[in-house]
Amino acid sequence: MAYRVLIVDDSPAMRSFVRRVMELSGFDLSVCFEAGDGGEALKVLRSEWVDAILTDINMPGMDGEELLRRLSEDELLRAIPAIVISTDATSSRMDRLATLGARGYITKPFVPEDLRAVLERTLGDPNA
Amino acid sequence: MPETQFQRALRDSVQEVLERMFFVEPVEEPPGEAGSPDGELAVRVAFEGRPSGTLTLRVATAAACQIAADFLGEDVSELPPARVEEVVCELANMICGSVLSRVESSTAFRLASPRLLPAEERPHCQEATDRRAVHAVAIGSGTLTASVETRDPVCPVVEESAS
Numbered sequence: 001m002a003y004r005v006l007i008v009d010d011s012p013a014m015r016s017f018v019r020r021v022m023e024l025s026g027f028d029l030s031v032c033f034e035a036g037d038g039g040e041a042l043k044v045l046r047s048e049w050v051d052a053i054l055t056d057i058n059m060p061g062m063d064g065e066e067l068l069r070r071l072s073e074d075e076l077l078r079a080i081p082a083i084v085i086s087t088d089a090t091s092s093r094m095d096r097l098a099t100l101g102a103r104g105y106i107t108k109p110f111v112p113e114d115l116r117a118v119l120e121r122t123l124g125d126p127n128a
Numbered sequence: 129m130p131e132t133q134f135q136r137a138l139r140d141s142v143q144e145v146l147e148r149m150f151f152v153e154p155v156e157e158p159p160g161e162a163g164s165p166d167g168e169l170a171v172r173v174a175f176e177g178r179p180s181g182t183l184t185l186r187v188a189t190a191a192a193c194q195i196a197a198d199f200l201g202e203d204v205s206e207l208p209p210a211r212v213e214e215v216v217c218e219l220a221n222m223i224c225g226s227v228l229s230r231v232e233s234s235t236a237f238r239l240a241s242p243r244l245l246p247a248e249e250r251p252h253c254q255e256a257t258d259r260r261a262v263h264a265v266a267i268g269s270g271t272l273t274a275s276v277e278t279r280d281p282v283c284p285v286v287e288e289s290a291s
Contacts, residue, residue: 010241011214011217011218011221012211012214013196013199013200013211013214013215013217013218014218016200017149017199017200017218020200020201058221058225058238058239060241086225087221087222087224087225087226087228087229087239088225088228088229088236088237089225089226089229090228090229090232090235090236090237092235092236093236096236107229108145108149108222108225108226109144109145109148109149109222109226110148110149111148111149
């Protein structure tokens with residue numbers, strides 16, 4: 001199956017890294033949209049459907065928490081699984097993100113297997 | 129000086145981030161003088177939380193190019209300087225977040241966007257103090273030095289008693 005994903009991170013290098021790890025993990029990406037913050041992500045989602053959103057938290061402009069809040073308030077967009085990739089591993093942050101509807105949480109630094117495991121739980125095994 | 133909580137967190141974070149996401153095995157070395165501005169990149173990340181402060185990362189340009197190539201899976205000779213700078217900024221961001229998550233595991237913090245430092249803002253020589261932790265490693269083609277400075281003094285680590 002080919003997936004359509006949206007990667008939201010203010011770091012172009014990190015967006016490239018996540019995309020590369022997904023492809024190396026066997027996820028066939030038919031389309032990979034990129035956005036530099038939550039506002040850009042919502043703009044993409046106004047015209048494009050995706051199977052999953054992978055988002056950073058600390059971003060200039062609209063941050064990841066606000067993006068999750070906006071997604072949870074939208075009847076259509078709340079169905080898209082959102083996975084958070086962040087350096088912030090504090091318990092208060094993780095609790096808050098779970099409340100906002102994050103389906104998965106990956107703490108940087110991570111090894112490719114960590115990302116693959118969370119994606120498989122969310123999207124299914126790409127090799128099944 | 130006794131090792132502070134930040135010193136320990138910085139050492140462990142530099143090690144873990146470089147190994148897990150940049151696929152290099154750093155070797156600890158004593159912090160040295162800053163290199164020439166042409167020969168190294170420097171990035172600063174400000175953070176707000178409990179405590180607040182800044183992380184500064186200096187890395188030799190040759191080493192920066194190599195880790196950027198490994199991170200992005202691209203040929204080092206084809207990487208434009210801007211891509212290398214993006215990766216060094218992300219490296220600083222990750223080390224900073226990792227340090228803060230180790231030091232304060234319950235209170236959320238906020239990181240500002242990493243900022244490349246012009247030559248005149250770069251620290252010349254950094255020694256550890258009660259408000260500053262410094263850690264340097266050799267990463268093959270050069271040295272990487274990370275320092276975390278807090279606005280308020282940080283308490284030394286209290287070793288657990290054997291009894």
